[in-house]
Amino acid sequence: MRVMGQMTMVMNLDKCIGCHTCSVTCKQAWTNRTGTEYVWFNNVETRPGLGYPRTYQDQERWQGGWTLNRRGKLTLRAGGRWKKLASIFFNPKMPDIHDYYEPWTYEYDMLLSAPAQEHTPVARPKSLLSGENMKISWSANWDDNLGGSTATMQDDPVLQHMSSHVAEEFEQTFMFYLPRICEHCLNPACVASCPSGAMYKRAEDGIVLVDQDQCRGWRMCVTGCPYKKVYFNHKTGKAEKCTLCYPRIEVGMPTVCSETCVGRLRYLGLVLYDADRVGEAAATPDEQDLFAAQRSVLLDPHDPDVVAAARRDGIPDDWIDAAQRSPAWRLIHDYEVALPLHPEYRTLPMVWYIPPLSPVVDVVTSSGNDGEDGRTLFAAISRMRIPLEYLAGLFTAGDTRPVERVLRRLAAMRSYMRDVNLGREPVEATASAVGMTGDEVREMYRLLAIAKYDERYVIPTAHAEIADDLEEMACSLDFEGGPGMGGQGMQGAGPFGSSSGQPTPVAVENFHALASRQTADSPYGPTTPGRVNLLNWDGNGRPDGLFPPGDGTGDGTGGSANGAPRGAS
Amino acid sequence: MDVSTTQIVLWVVVPYACLAIFVVGTLWRYRYDKFGWTTRSSELYEKRLLRLGSPLFHFGLLAVIAGHFVGLAIPKSWTDSAGVSEAAYHFLATWLGTLGAVMLVSGLVILIYRRRTTGPVFLATTRTDKLMYVMLAASILSGTWATVHIQILAGGYGYDYRQTISPWFRSLFLLQPEPGLMLGVPLAFAVHVTLALLLFAVWPFTRLVHAFSAPVTYPLRPYIVYRSRDAATGGGSRTPRRGWEPSTGRREKR
Numbered sequence: 001m002r003v004m005g006q007m008t009m010v011m012n013l014d015k016c017i018g019c020h021t022c023s024v025t026c027k028q029a030w031t032n033r034t035g036t037e038y039v040w041f042n043n044v045e046t047r048p049g050l051g052y053p054r055t056y057q058d059q060e061r062w063q064g065g066w067t068l069n070r071r072g073k074l075t076l077r078a079g080g081r082w083k084k085l086a087s088i089f090f091n092p093k094m095p096d097i098h099d100y101y102e103p104w105t106y107e108y109d110m111l112l113s114a115p116a117q118e119h120t121p122v123a124r125p126k127s128l129l130s131g132e133n134m135k136i137s138w139s140a141n142w143d144d145n146l147g148g149s150t151a152t153m154q155d156d157p158v159l160q161h162m163s164s165h166v167a168e169e170f171e172q173t174f175m176f177y178l179p180r181i182c183e184h185c186l187n188p189a190c191v192a193s194c195p196s197g198a199m200y201k202r203a204e205d206g207i208v209l210v211d212q213d214q215c216r217g218w219r220m221c222v223t224g225c226p227y228k229k230v231y232f233n234h235k236t237g238k239a240e241k242c243t244l245c246y247p248r249i250e251v252g253m254p255t256v257c258s259e260t261c262v263g264r265l266r267y268l269g270l271v272l273y274d275a276d277r278v279g280e281a282a283a284t285p286d287e288q289d290l291f292a293a294q295r296s297v298l299l300d301p302h303d304p305d306v307v308a309a310a311r312r313d314g315i316p317d318d319w320i321d322a323a324q325r326s327p328a329w330r331l332i333h334d335y336e337v338a339l340p341l342h343p344e345y346r347t348l349p350m351v352w353y354i355p356p357l358s359p360v361v362d363v364v365t366s367s368g369n370d371g372e373d374g375r376t377l378f379a380a381i382s383r384m385r386i387p388l389e390y391l392a393g394l395f396t397a398g399d400t401r402p403v404e405r406v407l408r409r410l411a412a413m414r415s416y417m418r419d420v421n422l423g424r425e426p427v428e429a430t431a432s433a434v435g436m437t438g439d440e441v442r443e444m445y446r447l448l449a450i451a452k453y454d455e456r457y458v459i460p461t462a463h464a465e466i467a468d469d470l471e472e473m474a475c476s477l478d479f480e481g482g483p484g485m486g487g488q489g490m491q492g493a494g495p496f497g498s499s500s501g502q503p504t505p506v507a508v509e510n511f512h513a514l515a516s517r518q519t520a521d522s523p524y525g526p527t528t529p530g531r532v533n534l535l536n537w538d539g540n541g542r543p544d545g546l547f548p549p550g551d552g553t554g555d556g557t558g559g560s561a562n563g564a565p566r567g568a569s
Numbered sequence: 570m571d572v573s574t575t576q577i578v579l580w581v582v583v584p585y586a587c588l589a590i591f592v593v594g595t596l597w598r599y600r601y602d603k604f605g606w607t608t609r610s611s612e613l614y615e616k617r618l619l620r621l622g623s624p625l626f627h628f629g630l631l632a633v634i635a636g637h638f639v640g641l642a643i644p645k646s647w648t649d650s651a652g653v654s655e656a657a658y659h660f661l662a663t664w665l666g667t668l669g670a671v672m673l674v675s676g677l678v679i680l681i682y683r684r685r686t687t688g689p690v691f692l693a694t695t696r697t698d699k700l701m702y703v704m705l706a707a708s709i710l711s712g713t714w715a716t717v718h719i720q721i722l723a724g725g726y727g728y729d730y731r732q733t734i735s736p737w738f739r740s741l742f743l744l745q746p747e748p749g750l751m752l753g754v755p756l757a758f759a760v761h762v763t764l765a766l767l768l769f770a771v772w773p774f775t776r777l778v779h780a781f782s783a784p785v786t787y788p789l790r791p792y793i794v795y796r797s798r799d800a801a802t803g804g805g806s807r808t809p810r811r812g813w814e815p816s817t818g819r820r821e822k823r
Binding site: 076081082084085088089090091092094096097127129130131132187188191192194195196197199200201202203204205212213214215216217218219232234235236237238250278462 | 603604605606607608609610611612613614615616619620623624626627628688689692693779782783784786787788790792793794795796797798
């Protein structure tokens, strides 16, 4: 037994309202740069739907993840080491930008700089790749809320794997939202695919990262990841992916997507797992047994043997304590309501989902029945095959039994707690019907419904007893070659273009990006010199160009070259 | 044989200068610019032409590099003693070389055409890229021209560069340069050699450095890579500067 820690996320899909706040805040924090326009570390998909990039779940086409070869040995679906080297000059299984979408901006400046004319000027969409006018035909959320899905939904790879009667009952449309980040798998296919060895799984917390200095842009990780959560930054020529906000996690803060989640549906916690058993579990012959195999790799942090082994393997006591209090462990193990996304990809994904009961409740309620009555719900769950099969296609490789068990637990909780809330005597039989006690139901209810910040996010801090980590906060311009050292900072980066030279600290990059965004409308087309784009203004200070040049005081031509905000609070 | 100043400049000074820039430049670039060291792939923008052009170009290039190694690095006496006749050598070198050249040139044409006509790819082309393309194409085309014009069309066994260019090339690395060997080398070869030397001089400063990233160690490592946080960061978000700053070396792994 080799005990390792894994930072794990659980998302309660019943509470997702599809507001995309997680996606937007993540993008603002991490991928609002040139080259990552199309990159969504976090995206929210409407299900059924095509996902992002389109049909990424169709592994016959994209060849992501692992598979078993004829001898039953675990192997990369897109081909092993030698095949990767043979196809190094052209990666045949990589999605191109049109499978994501062509990023664009609008010619906003036209609205203000166009001369007086009969017709209202329009801001035409301009491609951020070619600078040409373009017709917008797809984006990261084109089929949001099933919009236009009659034209595309049948291409949903999960639906295609289901039986044919789906089409007939298509009228009873059900839908839910699926927020997705990197799965930080225990058996990451992206890491295995990287020819340069630039991708790695952190030994302490299991976060999968790309070493930007070592990445050489072979793009095999994009193919390897079955969730298509490694992206190619087309400006820097390097792979980028969700980092589970490791700078925040290391200091005990939740990820940006969790922190800003409106529905508070995300849980973060540590789980312990046996690294020696990962390969064996991933090579489980029957796809439908993978879910159970994956669960069996996780170790019970309350087991004295596990605790002793964890101490032996160098896991600090406060981390073991965090694993014992982990909400992720409780949802996966104690209440058994969390399921992994597509265990059949054999990567042992570590972002888990509580499947949504709402599609079932909605149908029950709309048919005039009591959507919170236990027995009605139980009957409906077993009768409504389409949502059940669909959820099973997502979470359990098509085995409907675990999904049904979870939904029944959620239904029992709903029914039991209604009695509690109405002051009636709760029916113990409802709880025992799903193998729980009333107290367990109440505990689960508390965790799912009203858990506070500290209960939802149990994050042990990284053991870095070093003051250096605070340096970036102290003087972020003081890095080598930066403005604080007499260098040029972002404007005058290395001699090989803006993405060369020593990497710029994120804080510095954001500072300059904000400054330049406040004075620029778009990379293309004419801009009014020195004018501030109010949409991008953060409200602080008085940037040059905020007001028209006054008489004598303003220079009237261009504002300062940097346009840095002044007098920020 | 009397060697003129021009000959010394062309066949001693320029080669050593170019090779020195090549070696030192590459080391400097690696130390300074690991983040900019990449293939800068444009596959994301366009796949149809790349699918054909890139493997043609690169596999052709590998064949041509192998051919150059045999022609330049292996002395004629070695192949003679191995029993390879002049006729056999010429036949193999010319036809395999031509095959490689055809792949290389057609790949290059496809890649340049793609780069010029695909909007996003052209926009992503830097000035350095354009310089690199000119130098690379000049080397390749002059070499192809030399092979076709002198080795094939001229009849016979063509020009025996293994008596002149190859020993001169090896003499550079033995640190006893013999520029006299390059007297009377056909113009096509002289041009090709000079262009190639200049290409090596710009090499470290272009995307050509990705050639040194060939992932030859990939088959040797385990699939899943684990790294400790301490080893990964080395402590702090700022790389320690050389000089007086107190060392923030590797910490004890926890």
